[in-house]
Every structure is written in structure tokens, then in C-alpha cells.
Amino acid sequence: MAYFTRDTAIAATALLGIIVHLILRFGYGIQDGRESFPLLAALMLGGAPQVWTVTRRVLSGRFDADILAMVSIVTSLVLREYLAGTIIVVMLAGGTALEEYATRRASSVLDALAQRMPRIAHRIKDDTTEDSPIESIKPDDLLVIFPHETCPVDGIVTIGRGTMNEAYLTGEPYLLSKSPGSNVLSGAMNGDTALTIRASKPAIDSRYAQIMRVVKETEENQPAMRRLAERLGTWYTPLALILAGAAWAVSGDPNRFLAVIVVATPCPLLIGIPVAVIGAISLAAKNGILIRKAASLEDIDRCRVFVFDKTGTLTYGTPTVADVNCGPGFTKDRLLGIVSSLERYSRHPLATALIKAGDGQIPAEITEVHELPGQGLIGIADGLSVEVTGRKRANQLNLEIPSEGSGLECIVIIDGKFAAQIRFRDQPRHDAPDFVKHLGTRHGGTRVVLLSGDRESEVRYLADLAGIKEVHFGQSPEEKVKFVTEIAATTPVLYVGDGINDAPALLAATVGIALGDRGEIAVQAADAAILEPSLRRVDQLIHIGRRMRKIALQSAIGGMAASAICMALAAAGYLTPSAGALAQEAIDIAAVLNALRVGIGGDSMTDY
Numbered sequence: 001m002a003y004f005t006r007d008t009a010i011a012a013t014a015l016l017g018i019i020v021h022l023i024l025r026f027g028y029g030i031q032d033g034r035e036s037f038p039l040l041a042a043l044m045l046g047g048a049p050q051v052w053t054v055t056r057r058v059l060s061g062r063f064d065a066d067i068l069a070m071v072s073i074v075t076s077l078v079l080r081e082y083l084a085g086t087i088i089v090v091m092l093a094g095g096t097a098l099e100e101y102a103t104r105r106a107s108s109v110l111d112a113l114a115q116r117m118p119r120i121a122h123r124i125k126d127d128t129t130e131d132s133p134i135e136s137i138k139p140d141d142l143l144v145i146f147p148h149e150t151c152p153v154d155g156i157v158t159i160g161r162g163t164m165n166e167a168y169l170t171g172e173p174y175l176l177s178k179s180p181g182s183n184v185l186s187g188a189m190n191g192d193t194a195l196t197i198r199a200s201k202p203a204i205d206s207r208y209a210q211i212m213r214v215v216k217e218t219e220e221n222q223p224a225m226r227r228l229a230e231r232l233g234t235w236y237t238p239l240a241l242i243l244a245g246a247a248w249a250v251s252g253d254p255n256r257f258l259a260v261i262v263v264a265t266p267c268p269l270l271i272g273i274p275v276a277v278i279g280a281i282s283l284a285a286k287n288g289i290l291i292r293k294a295a296s297l298e299d300i301d302r303c304r305v306f307v308f309d310k311t312g313t314l315t316y317g318t319p320t321v322a323d324v325n326c327g328p329g330f331t332k333d334r335l336l337g338i339v340s341s342l343e344r345y346s347r348h349p350l351a352t353a354l355i356k357a358g359d360g361q362i363p364a365e366i367t368e369v370h371e372l373p374g375q376g377l378i379g380i381a382d383g384l385s386v387e388v389t390g391r392k393r394a395n396q397l398n399l400e401i402p403s404e405g406s407g408l409e410c411i412v413i414i415d416g417k418f419a420a421q422i423r424f425r426d427q428p429r430h431d432a433p434d435f436v437k438h439l440g441t442r443h444g445g446t447r448v449v450l451l452s453g454d455r456e457s458e459v460r461y462l463a464d465l466a467g468i469k470e471v472h473f474g475q476s477p478e479e480k481v482k483f484v485t486e487i488a489a490t491t492p493v494l495y496v497g498d499g500i501n502d503a504p505a506l507l508a509a510t511v512g513i514a515l516g517d518r519g520e521i522a523v524q525a526a527d528a529a530i531l532e533p534s535l536r537r538v539d540q541l542i543h544i545g546r547r548m549r550k551i552a553l554q555s556a557i558g559g560m561a562a563s564a565i566c567m568a569l570a571a572a573g574y575l576t577p578s579a580g581a582l583a584q585e586a587i588d589i590a591a592v593l594n595a596l597r598v599g600i601g602g603d604s605m606t607d608y
Contacts, residue, residue, distance in 0.1 A: 010046040011093035017042025039082035084577035118152040155197035162193030240264035247571035259570035263580040272555035272591035279598030280548035296527035300545035309497035310452035319426040321357040337361035438608035480505040543605035559591035
């Protein structure tokens, strides 16, 4: 019932009216006018809302192919050609219902996310716990998160040790340890231990609320899946009206006007294109690609500028420890034991590499841990004050540290002294060079850009391996948005990223593709999400968009050409309005059958 919309009801009502009319006329032989009552009722109940909707669009200055359907319905009422008018209602409402279905289906994953939104929080007040609406929670309120509950707001753990699953928010498929001082995110699922947290933000500003705002914006700004139809309709509609008017003027028979308009009703546009879109969405889903904004399927093959984030996009996103340069008084084994123990409480992308590097070492006892954005990880390990941070922090303390070198790095500071420089390396995907090269030769790419927030040495290292000439490093999310927006103003841009900081740029691009788990915030901002991170899937999506556009044009233009032939026959008096409606229905079926080809195949849709 979730997909039973107003247009579905209108189409079903009109179809029922036609069936009852045919039964009365041919089953019972009634031909005194009573057999037309079901058609008239269907026209009034279903046609009136359609006419009003199109009229409002016309009054607002929007002229599209639906005008012909409106004229057909009104004219059929005036000339008492109720069957022809009711058939038009079925086609018009059915096409819109298909469009609504495709859009809702594309956002079903987001609907599931919305249902997870917590409604209440267990607030501690005067040594008692009370259930309160999350809207009433303020910063510094103490809350209890019971086992297996969803965290309602962002906060910091004050009491308790346990784990939380943040996969819906970060895409990381493992449990993260939590202890006093650890940050927690709204939407995260608590483990087996109750935790007491201090709220750091009101619910409206929490991480989960950010996702919900994106969902709401998506629902309020559904993709224009019939933009192609509207562009074709700008010239097709006046041409059909002129021909119909000329047929009436020359013959003096208003039925010829109706017959031409009925045949001209561009249902190959109204139905064929949405069916092609649904086929493309289905084909993409079969290959692990979630289409969130169907308009991107039309736009993606037009993109000539390709912009990529680095980590997790052109690389595998799994850096490993490449080198450990220890300071005086520190050994590699001891240091890795301390750092890996501390990093178990971190969400930083390098935490996994550090934990893995410390396997087999003697773990340290962690009694305090804090992770502040941009400042790294700070904690107490075996009674030592430890900071796992960046070069900027070390410079602030005037510590002597080794030269930067290439690759990612972190600096370990223990009790205010330089303890180690740990270097990492994230290798490019094996097919990255071939993929980048083929964008120019196979997809008309004029620019391929590596846009990253990482340091220059690491970005240039990857760009050289992948064969990318244009690089921009040290980019903040705001700078990424500005860069993408400026290009998109003149040239269609495809942006591929996988992290939370990519979300604004994904929204700014002509088409944004997120690589990674469907729980990431980046996915919520993207036009499409590739659930299996793979450049081959990116190429496959481009080909799916190209296939959809090609077949949709075949159905639309082929159907309109067939309609033009029937329009000529109707203008000459060889087709009555009802016969014209049936001829148009046959054209529609052919257009839809052709459009269904979009969803067939797809396994070999790559060309590199």
C-alpha cells in the first residue's frame, strides 16, 4: 500500500470505468447512453484532477507535453467521446504513477534510515532516570544508553566501558570501544553494556539529524525524471495543436481535432521514459548500485570533467604502517603496544592500521581517552600522557621531528616528548591507471582531477601512479564545494568520493557518486551509491546511464514518429477519436516494451 498514490487510484478508477463500459455495451447490449455513465464518472473523478494539475502548471508558465493530454480530456467531454478521454486518463495517470513508484523505490533505503530515528532519551535528573523527548535534550544533560539501544544525541561517555556500532554513520563494519572520554554519535547502536553520556549537542544538531535533513530535502526535491520529455514536448505540443486545428478548420469536423489530439498525446514520453528509468534503476541495483536521484542517469553520460577524492576512491582506503621512526628512549615494540591500545577507542581512518601493527605487542592499560576534531587522540596509557597527533601539534611544542617525507604520517608524543613518527601508505586500486586513461578516450573526458584534503606529497604520489595530471591538495570540504561548483556552472561534473567530508561536494556536482556502505552520510548526499567500492562499477554506472538515455530516446522519438503518422491519418479522417486512442495505446505498448530493454543485461557494461 506504500505505493498506492492518488495517480494510481485515478488510473485504476479510469480502467475500471472502461471495463464496466465494455461489459454494459457488449455483454448486455446497452447502447442508449447508460453504457457511457461509467466512462463519464471516470472522466469526472480522474480527469478533473489531471486537468487541474496541468492547468496550474500552465498558469505558472510551465508548458510541457501534458498540455495535449489536458486538451484531449476536455475536448472528449465536449464532444461526448468519453471512451477516448478515459483512455487518455489511464495513460496520463499511469505514467505519473510509474514515475512516483520509481522515485519512491530509489529512496527506500533512506526511508529505512528514517525509521531508525530515536524518539526518546533516558535523562538523569535528581539521581533518577526519566524518559524525555529527544527534542528536549540540551548540551550537558546526562543520559543513559541502555544495551542495544540507539544513541539519541551526540555526546561524551562519562561512566561505563563498552562498544558501539557506528556502521550506519561511518560505514565501518566493526564495533568501536567506548570508555570515559570517548565521543559517541547519535544513531550509533550500543553494545551489551549501559553507558552514561553527557550530551554535547541538541538533537537537532546531531550527526543523525544531519542525515535526516538530507532525507527530507531529497523527499521535497524529487528528481525531474521527465525533463527529457518536457524538452521534447516544447516543440511537439504546439505542432500537434496546429495540425489538429488545421484539420478541424479544413474539414469543419471537430471530431478530427479530437482524433488528432488523442493520437498526439505523447504517452511514449509520459510512460516510456519512466519505464526506462525504472529499468535502469533495477539494472543498477542488480549490480550493487543504489540510484537515489534518477535524473543523474540522464546527466551522467554528459559529464566531461571527472573529479575524484583520494582515500577510499582511487585507493583501497586501507592504509598500512610502512615505517616507525622512534625517538630517543623509545622502542618500536613498546611504542606500538601503547599506540594500538589507545587507538582502539578512535574512529580515525588510520586507527585500524595502528591496531593491526600492534598485534602481538604487550597492550597498555588505558585509563583516559579523548579525541578532539583536528587535534588527534589524547589519553593516559600505563600512566603516561600520550598524544597521537599531527606535525602541526609537534611544531607547536617545538619538538624536533624527522622530515616529512612522502605518504601519510602521525606523530606520537609521550609526556611532552617526541616518541615516534609513524608513516603509512595507501596503495592505489590496481585498475586506477587504466580507468583514468579510458575516461578521456571512451567517455570524452576533458579533465580528470584529484581533489583531496591530504598533504601534497601523498596526493602527488597517488596522482603519478594513477596517471592524473591535475591535483589539488589540502582541500577543506568548503574548498571542495567551491571548486566543484565553479566547474559545474559551465561543464557537467562527475564527483566520486567516499567520506563524510565529501558530502557537500557530492551535492554540488552535476552527478555525485559515493563509494562505500549505504550507512555513510556521503551516500545520503550522493546521486548514486556504489555499495561495493569499485572503479569498474563507476564505469558500469556511466554505461547504464548511456544505455538508458539511448533507449529512452528510441522509445520517445520512435513513439512520437508513429504518433505523427497516425496524426496525419486522423487529420485526413481515417481515424475516429476512439480508434485513435486505441492506436495510441498500441504505440505506447511498443514504446514500453522497448524501454523494458534497459533492465536486461549489464554484466559486461565496461570498456577498459
